[in-house]
Each structure stands twice: as C-alpha cells, then as structure tokens.
Amino acid sequence: EVQLVETEGGLIQPGGSLRISCAASGFTVSTNDMSWVRQAPGLGLEWVSVIYSGGATFYADSVKGRFTISRDNSKNTLYLQMNSLRVEDTAVYYCARATKVHYMDVWGKGTTVTVSS
C-alpha cells in the first residue's frame, strides 16, 4: 500500500529548530517529487517546499533561508529541517507525493508543530 507517515511534531520555542520526517512505503521517495504543505490553525493550505527527483529544491518565500527539505534514500524518508522558527510557523505539516503532471496524489495525515514561548 502506498502510504506516507509523518513523525510526531512538537512544541518549540520561537527561534528554535525542529526536524520533521515523513516515511514512505509502497513507493520510492528518491524517484518521485516530494512536497511539504502546511496549514495554520483555522487557515488554508500553504505550499512550503518541494524536492524534485533530480534533487532540485524550491521553497515558499515565507520559509526560504530557514527551512531545508531533504531525503534519505536508504530510509525512504523525506525530511523538513526547520530553523529560526516563528510563532507564525505553527501549523499542521503534511508531506505529499507530487507527480510528474504537477499535482499531489498521496498525502500523509499530518503532524502538528507549535511554536510558542
């Protein structure tokens, strides 16, 4: 079965760092485009980052320079390293598989990241 499972998020103080991960099963992360999408409480979906199968990475302006997307091929896992966290980064973070025709076809259940003092 094709599945994505995010690790548990957490409560982090402003300015802190956190790495969340997303384990894939039923397909290979390294040969697919993979994305992170987040949703702040009560708000809409926001695209955060993508890593293409060729290795290129892109970020939303709101996280550029602070977040880093990566993958571990041996663990078939996607990561999002989040540094210099802000209160406004508080959200449910979803990982998703993105297809070659540029849509997200498989979604994880999401993990909650709370940035608060």
Add this chain to the structure above:
Amino acid sequence: QTVVTQEPSFSVSPGGTVTLTCGLSSGSVSTSYYPSWYQQTPGQAPRTLIYSTDTRSSGVPDRFSGSIFGNKAALTITGAQADDESAYYCVLYMRSGIWVFGGGTKLTVL
C-alpha cells in the same frame, strides 16, 4: 508575489450545481499551470479531486469536473450532496518550480 484567488465561501442547494473558480492576481490561468483541486474536511488531510485541469483522480465521482472558465480554472459540482460540504483548494504549478495554493473556498450545502 503571485496570489491565487478563490471565492472565500459559496453556498449551494442539495442537488444543485456550483462552480468554484481559481484565478491569478495578475494574468490568466491556463492548462500550463496544471491546476489541481483538493477537498478537505476539518481535521482531515486533503483529498485529491482533479488534476491537470480536468482529470478526475481515482475514485472521485463524476459529479466533480474541472475546466478552464474564461481566465480561471474552475471546479464544478453537479448534483451537490450534503457530504460535499467541505473546503476546496486549488493549486497552481509555476514554471519557476514552485507551487501556490489558493486561499480555499468553504462550500456550504443547504
């Protein structure tokens, strides 16, 4: 800064037809943006409905259809049902490699 626009809310009667749109703050949406549509109910992950403008995802009922309507992408629900009451999001793929979601439309069926 590219902004993708959607109606904040919409209402439809059971059995009725509604068209939700997805536009750009500057310019027109075309198939080259690969518009896709997602449905989300509270507390759940998004569900993919439509991709590449007008292709239904596996298992999606044919009452959901996608198109280009004027200078926007559109999601039409024909014969709305009570469990269609959800938030609907479009996302556009930018040639620069990034993606941009619209703000979402909260659909009420009553």
